[in-house]
Amino acid sequence: MIDELLARYEDGATVAFGAAGTRTIEDLRRDLGIIAAALPEPEDERSILLVFERDRYLFVSALLGAIARGHSVLLPPNARRESIGDLLCDARVLGLLHDTGAGLDLNVDQLLEEPSSRPLFTPREAPETIATLFTSGTTSAFTEWPKTKAQLLGEAKMLGEHFGITASDRVLGLVSPLHIYGLLYTVLMPLLQGAAFSRETPLYAESIALRLRVDRPSVMIAVPAQLRAFSAIEARDFESVRRVFSSTAPLREEAAAQFLERTGLPITEVFGSTETGGIASRERTAGSKLRALPGVGVSIDEAGYLLVDSPFADERFGRPYRTGDLAEIDDEGALIHRGRADGIVKIGGRRLALPELEERVRSVQGIEDAAVVALKSRDGRGHHLLLAYSPERVKVERVRQHLMGYYEPSCIPRRIVSVDRLPREDNGKLTRAALLSLFDYTAEGRPLRRELEWQSDIKLRVPETYLYYDGHFPGYPILPGAAQLLEIVAEGMLRRGETRTIQRFSRLKFLGRILPGDELEFELRVAGDEAYDFFIRTPRELASSGRVHLREGLS
Known part of the structure; x- marks a missing residue:
């Protein structure tokens, strides 16, 4: 597999470029060999975990090194x-390769800097499943998607040939290679075509502009956000x-038109998913339509669901693969994507398409991003809606009035919030859990409680959905x-009538966990004129203790 991936590079050819330095094909072959030699022998049903935050070249070296040793990743x-x-706690993880500051073995950056006494490793046959990726679930859960060599390399080869990627191209990736879009377009497609890829993954305007000026890339891989x-x-x-790709989310017509007008470049929009691989693409010019990618067949079932017949789709579910998307095929054979089936909800007896509502919001002048989430309602309306958009400078009332021109009052989102930026992941995806957190809901749609339940000055209860648990160690709740x-402590002192300002804490000991639903006892003891000792007890143990020092005089 390694020879197949690197076959198009001539001697001395550049593989990677960027602020961290240029790397050649000889560098890559040497470094993947060093990494392969440092890894343990493969074991059935176990894989190497790759965690990379900074350097795509190190990721590629680790990926190829693990595969060369016979590992899946x-x-x-x-x-x-x-x-x-x-x-890391999963029994299937045999080892770790990373470029972080976590202090764990094996740090690839350090491994390649240190002189190695190990002989270079001769690549072995790659396993059938070479990588397992994950997609976000409806809450905080994730779904695993194993990928075979034939699926990944087959799709990457098709993409490179279809879009005309050549050995002279320099590919600037603005998305992480840990996700399917970034893995295919910023790593595997360039490698198979003998092209060079960027080491850095710039995310903001200044850093992107710098890499454009310095590295002079010919291809960019981006997301709509x-x-x-x-x-x-x-x-x-x-x-x-000469070409800019966009995927992972719908590309707004206005945004595509503005980029085309400014640069003369139509954005290449790609529609696909982790489970199916790429499905269709189009050049975003006026009236352009999605066309199936080479080798991919699309059809629609009786319920309006998109069926994908592709050699790159997950083989566990047969062919064609029934997606969760609603679509149509027009008279010219072009694909019309109608959004996710779970994006259709019923409110007050009316069917409402959430993607359409989001587009209505994005059409408001000044709005750059928007997302709607539906929660089951207790009042008989079926669902109620929550809307978040960015940026904050656009007034909520203006958005509400705009929507009133298209929808019945019952279909207007019950709560609307504006934020500087929606909490999308680095691949452009916005999880349901992240969106709900903007409205103080748990990933399961339960409202977060902002206040503790005080029964007296010394007894209180922690609500099961207390706000401070959200996002802290899912599955292992800890009250920070x-x-x-x-x-x-501060609230308990106020309830005792202490109005002086807290200066500092000392002698802090956090000895046990405070769990959702715990009944607590809060004890306060005088420790001098300007200090108290506190103790917080759960039904199981002393959870925490310490000393509070007060300022002189009243606050």
Whole structure:
């Protein structure tokens, strides 16, 4: 597999470029061999976990090194510490390769810097499943998608040939290679075509503009949310670019038209998913339509669901693969995507398409991004809607009035919030859990409680959905120490009539967990004229203790 991937590179050819330095094909072959030699022998049903935050070249070296040794790899769903921690505890993980500051073996950056006494490793036959990726679930869960060599390399080869990627191209990736879109377009497609890829993954306007000016890429791999950054970049900075790809979410007509007008480049929009691979694409010009990619067949079943017959789709579910998308095929054979089936809800007896509502919001002048989530309602309306949009400078009332021109009052989102930026992941996806958190709901749609339940000055209860648990160690709830000091100790002192200002804490000990639903006892003892000792007890143990020092005089 390694020879197949690297066959198009001539001697001395550049593989990677960027601020971290240029790397050649000889460098890559040497480095993947060093990494392969440092890994343990493969074991059945176990994989190497790859966690990379900074350098795409190190990721590629690790990916190819693991495969050369005969390993399959796991690519984490995101870079959050709790997600990585969960995977590290998984019995299927045989080893770790990373470029982080976590202090764990094997750090690839350090491994390649140190002189190696190991002989270079001769690549072995790759396993049938070479990588397992993850997609976000409807809550905080993730779904695994194993990928075979034939699926990944077959699709990457098709994409490179279809879009005319050549050995002279320089590919600037603005998305993480840990996700299917980034893996295919910023790693495997360039490798198979003998092209060079960027080491860095710039995300903001200034850093993107710098890499455009310095590295002179010919191809860019982006997501729709990043077009906001593009608008702040001078048009002349795109002079070296001949093609820009966009995927993972719908591309707004206005955004595509503005980019075309400024740069003369139509954005190449790709529609696909982790489970199916690429499905269709189009050049975003006026009236352009989605056309199936080479080798991919599309059809519609009786319920209006999109069926995909593709050699790149997950083989476990047969062919054609029934997606969760609603679609139509027009008289010319073009694909019309109508959105996710779970994006259709019933409110007050009316069917409402959430993607359509989101587009209505995005059409308001000044709005750059928007998302709607539906929660089951208790009042008989079926669902009620929550809307978040960016940026904050656009007034909520203006958005509400705009929607009133299209929808019945019962279909207008019950709550609307504006934020500077929606909490999308680095692949452009916005999970339901992240969206619900903007409205103080749990991933399951239960409202978060902002206040503790005080029964007296010394007894209180922690609500099961207390706000401070949200996002902290999912599956292992811990009430953060800062929350204990602010919400229990400081509040408890006020309830005792202490009005002096807290200066500092000392002798802090966090000895046990405070769980959702715990009944607590709060004890306060005088420790001098300007200090108290506190103790917080659960039904199981002393959870925390410490000393509070007060300022002189009243606050």
